[in-house]
Amino acid sequence: MPWDAIFGYANLWAMLCWAILAFAPRRELVIPYLFYAGCGLLALTYAGLIVPLMAGLIADGGPTGRPSPDFTTPAGVMALFDAPGGATIGWIHYLAFDLFVGIWAGRNADRRGINRFIQVPVLFFILMAGPFGLGLYLILRHFIGTKPENSTAPS
Numbered sequence: 001m002p003w004d005a006i007f008g009y010a011n012l013w014a015m016l017c018w019a020i021l022a023f024a025p026r027r028e029l030v031i032p033y034l035f036y037a038g039c040g041l042l043a044l045t046y047a048g049l050i051v052p053l054m055a056g057l058i059a060d061g062g063p064t065g066r067p068s069p070d071f072t073t074p075a076g077v078m079a080l081f082d083a084p085g086g087a088t089i090g091w092i093h094y095l096a097f098d099l100f101v102g103i104w105a106g107r108n109a110d111r112r113g114i115n116r117f118i119q120v121p122v123l124f125f126i127l128m129a130g131p132f133g134l135g136l137y138l139i140l141r142h143f144i145g146t147k148p149e150n151s152t153a154p155s
Helices: 003-023 030-054 074-081 084-111 116-143
Strands: none
Touching: 003 030, 003 084, 003 116, 030 084, 074 084, 084 116
8 A cells, every 4th residue: 555645645635725724715615615625535535544454454564563453552552553554544534633623713713703814823733733723722712703692612
């Protein structure tokens, strides 16, 4: 499996989506395409790789003799990422979810009237450090912008 190529294409696609999210006008025509073509394509890529990998239909390219990969122990999770396939699939997982959170935060900030110059650094933190960026946005939106009628819901 060409794990380096898959990793590179997924990264390139995600960065293009992030650039569109940060700098393109967020019109009703742009966001659905960004959502489905960005998050959706990354999610389908993830699913198309994780299912055959976990079923043993494709090899992850990792070293032999390592602990068996599983999600129940730190050693098992480390074994998942100790191979080009596992690292690539894990990275695509991060890319898909961080983009999803970025789209939500951007749309939510637009609804609250938060200036794009403030949004772009927050989107950068969501991209680079997902939960930290999300936490930053949740704090920021409490103090900046207008509060819609249902201001505590994550809409």
